[in-house]
Amino acid sequence: MEIMYTIVALAIIIFSILTVTTRKILRSATYLLFTLFAAAIIYFMMDYEFLGGVQIAVYAGGIVVLFVFSILLTTSPGSNSEKLTNRRVWWGILAAVCTAGVTGWALLSRCAEIFATKPAMADYTMQDLGEDMLSTGHGGYLLPFEAISVLLLACIIGAVAVARKR
């Protein structure tokens, strides 16, 4: 387990940094894919197998493919994005470091639970998930489920409307 964790953590850190630093946008998308896979593995480690599955299917399978398509549609292959100015980079680093600093400080000083270990968890099957999704009682998520459905519908219509040739 520890080994698994180390690999995943390193993958996340390394590929995240690569994603935002590479100058080739297609590579950026590829590194993102790896990061997403790593995240999926974390979900599996957390015993949320379905979530991990969804992560792989939707993100890795769907979104990244979309990215790739759009990149291919909008940029000529092999071209670099323009070089970033130093000022821009330094401001970005400053902002990221500050955020990391403040959040990290808050995390370390304000939370007692960060050193908690993983407790045991009852089995959570697909059936449970399905029932939770469609129930209206406590711990039921019918309303958000429906809302998301409507949202998705709207997005579909929106996407069609935007992309349609005039």
Place this chain on the structure above:
Amino acid sequence: MEPIIPILILCLPLLGFLVLGLLGPKMSHKAAGWYGVLSIGTVMVLAYITAITYFFSGAPEFILDGTRLQYVVFNQDWLNFYKDLTIRIGFLLDPISALMLVVITTISFCVHLYSLGYMEGEKGFQRYYAFLQLFSFSMLGLVVATNIFQMYIFWELVGASSYLLIGFYYQRPSAVSASKKAFIVTRFADLGFLIGILILSYYTGTFNFTDLTGSVLANGSSVNNLITPGVVASLKFGGASFMGCSLLTWALVLIFMGGMGKSAMLPLHIWLPDAMEGPTPVSALIHAATMVVAGVYLVARLFPLYLMEEAALLFITVVGAITAFYAAVVACTQVDIKRVLAFSTISQIAFMMVSLGVARPEIHEGLGYMASMFHLFTHAMFKALLFLGAGALIHAVHSNDYTAMGGLRKYMPITHITFLIGCLAIAGIPPFSGFFSKDEILSACYENNFIWGAWMSMVAGLTAFYMFRLYYLIFWWDEPDYGHHKPHDAPWPMSLPLIFLALVSCVAGFIPFGEFVTWNGEPYHIHINWVGVAIPSIVIAVLAIALATFMYRKKNPLPDKVAKATGALWTAAHHRFYWDEIYMFITHKIIFNLICKPIAWFDRHIIDGTMDGLAWCAQRLSITIRPLQSGNVQSYVYVYLFGALLLGGVTAAVVLL
């Protein structure tokens, strides 16, 4: 007395106005004219019946122990303000209102009849008669007013009908501006009237004439049952004063200011000469006989109140005396015959004013009051006669100026004779009516103070002079070239009123006027002071006429020489002592250019500019901060992050400290 006749007196002319005004355009000239004449004729008969009933019936409601009373025929609430302060529309009968009823309806009837001829074929004939009816209605309502506010209402209405009639020839710019001038000047005077009414009514709590004057009447006689000591006390306004004069004085002077406007006293006289732009019969009716004496009537109506304040009476006397002299001097130099008559009217009304101003109960039982009313009566008759005569002349020669006339006695005998009678009457030659009334006025003046008497005698002399100057210049002098269209006497509807009024002017002086009209209702027996007053004034008048005869009977260079010799004075008088120019300067240069225009500019540029400026500031501000909303997501994130980190930092600082 049954109220039906008084109601008809008021309603018939109003009805006439409405009928002629609304249906007039559909009527023929003849129908409209005769409808007007018949309507006013009926009113005249009714007014005579009323006056005769009042004066001669001897009924106890009209006369008690030989004293004539005020009698309210009806009094309908019209608008209630608070407590008892109510405007009522009513009908008050007393000696002066009965007198005025007779005067107004008589003159009005004459003018209606006369206009049949004079206005024949004019465009807007029906409109003319409608306005005449409106005027008659308003004037009748004014004189029978039971309260001061009713008087004010009809006061405004006569002003409006005068405006309409002066501007009858509305396509003539001079008529339009003259009518405007007349309305605005009298309106300005009415402002004083209104404020006076406000002061008076607030402190006395009433508008009613019977309440306002009744209690004072009681001082002289014990017949009036309206004595309320509270009224007497409130009349003095508890000794309150403003700028050294008691409030009552102020109220009375302000009310008199209204009278000054309507009666064309100096310095509010400027509208009357210009008002001659209207048709001549209108000048005869409104601007000679009836409306212009409304000021005199107003003072007479409130006379008991004026008696309480010497100062107010003195003011009236002074204004009247100055005006009388001024107008007489100006009348000597005018070319337009209607303007001569207009100034003569101003001068004669000033006579009445002076007469009221010098009247005191202790001097011959208020002789001045009686004299004033007497003169009002006689003057209305002979001045209307003169104006109508002038109308006939203008009708004949189509010009207002005497330069276009001369030697007309041969062509227009009726006009000549009647005009001469009018001149003799106004000059004060016995036995014509003017002599008697003027004589009473002069006696009243002499009794009050010798200065007033002497001054007014002089003015009377001037009167005789300018009237005969006019007479000679029209009927004698030199005959201009009339061309093949010789002037001739007017048709019978025009001549009839002339003859009638001339007859009245001959005999009216013998009416024992004091028996009917006195300030307190008790009869006064007129006796002429031959030695002290009458003979000297006749002598003065005759001398003045002789002078006029000498100068103007035949064409000669003397008048021009006199004019040259007097130089500046003559020019100034010819230009009416530049009053119009002064007014022009005040209204145009000062009020229009220095008040109205700057205010309008101030409004557009300062006030509105401030509002626009606020809008401009808001716009500038939004333009300034608009780049913040750049549409660049990354800059938003920076700002957001800055805020979030700041919050985190603050939290950290709070925790750490």
Place this chain on the structure above:
Amino acid sequence: MEIKLLYYLVPSLIMFCCGLYGFLTRKNMIAMLISLELMLNAVDINFTVINRYIFPDSKEGMIFTLFAIAIAAAETALAIAIIINLYRVTKKVETDEASQLKG
């Protein structure tokens, strides 16, 4: 060595900061969108992990992540549709160029 909660949070924090850096510095809209996905995923990881470690008996964090993924998918699809549309008009995908939408 037991894996503590913190050990999951630190990588996700780094991931989030990377996303932030990328979002702030990149001009290409697709690259920005990719950075956005990074941040979103960091948050998702936090939700899931904290849910699992501290409240193992309830499922809010997990479900929330599930929804977030759904929304992210929708959002991305729409964003990409807009970007492509924009590209058709301007032939550019840089944010500086896309200011014509402003009034």
Place this chain on the structure above:
Amino acid sequence: MFSNPLIYFVVIPVIMLLGIYLSRNMAQIRTVAVAGSLALLGLSAWLLVDYLGLRAAGADAPMLYRGDWTWFSAMNIKLSVGVDGISIAMLLLSSIILLTGSFASWKINPLPKEFFLWLILLSIGVFGFFISIDLFTMFMFYEVALIPMYLLIGIWGTGRKEYSAMKLTLMLMGGSAFLMLSLIGIYYNAGLHSWNLLEIAQADSIDHTWQMFLFPMAFVGFGVLGAMFPFHTWSPDGHACAPTAVSMLHAGVLMKLGGYGCFRVAIYLMPYAANELAWIFLILTGISVVYGAFSACVQTDLKYINAYSSVSHCGLVLFAILMLNTTAMTGAIMQMLSHGLMTALFFALIGMIYGRTHTRDIRQMGGLMKIMPYLAVCYMIAGFASLGLPGLSGFVAEMTIFVGSFENTHTLNRVFTIIACCSIVITAVYILRVVGKLLLGPVYDKHHEELTDATWWERTSTVTLIICVAAIGCFPNFFANLIRTTFSPEIFKVLGM
């Protein structure tokens, strides 16, 4: 709910909206507009008669025909309706002007349907304002009346219409911002958990210090609409650019909302502050009266003249209200009626003249009396009403105001009363100036000689207004008594009257 007659003042316009929405041509639109306004006129006439009957029978509640329907219980906001003599007078005025306004827009172009829709919506606001006695709904209706104005001027106006519409709306909105603050302040400080005017007035529980703060805001808020100096500048521009019917409704009715509101909210609810602070506003309104009149003297655009004259006349309304006595307030309400009618008449006539000559500059016209005698005579009557000729409405209103104002013995009030009296002269000056230049004299432009006189719908519109003006002028006591049935003693409790 529908058993209360007052609610129909809102229901009928709503039905009219529907009818106009469904109608397909000009004739149908006209039919609906005229029928609806006639129904409203009938309703208000019936209300007048019935109200007087009830009062004569001894009904002594401050407001009759009361009705309450809760809207929003947490804040206790209700649709409360009720009328007294003043409201009835205002309702009557509004319905007359709506009717004549419909006639005046007989040939409105373009978009007649939309025009009437907005116009009727505006009238919903007006009627709603006059019937409601709940501060919140009152304010809501007030806003409903304001917004359509923007579109009506902006779309159907003439000249610099966008600028004027914007200016008018922004200034009035600025006023209503003050107003809303003050209404909320009243609600919280009265401490009754009620928006009802009557309850708040009866309890008189607003703290005096707060009154001193809230009264000016309420008075200025409504005063902006009442064209109080120095917040009047929307009026000349707005009126000059607005289409005829809108000018009529705006000057005739909407400006009256200002005076009505000042009376009903500012003074009725906060008498203490009214007494203490009246002098400030007395000076401002006194200035309005004279200032508007002087400004009108030099204008050359007919509508500007009339707009400034409205500033002067409406200033007189507020001036009289501030005198805080029954006579002056009666006069103020009569002045509202009178000014509403005659200014509507003016604007109608100006619209008709403009429609023919295509100019409103008095220097470009002259001698219209010869060309279009009917319109010219009507204009003259309107002018006479405006300058206060007895027998027409202006006179009685002004005289009541002056007599009432003079009742107030403070030196300042006296001085300003006399200054205000001066306006009768200045009014005469500018009215006669216009009459002289526009109607009388020789014909200025030869092309004008071909123009025609009024059509039948124009005649209907003007004759109706003239009859009303003359009715008030000839039988003022009827209206004065109607208004006086209103003044319940408790208003003046605090003023010591």
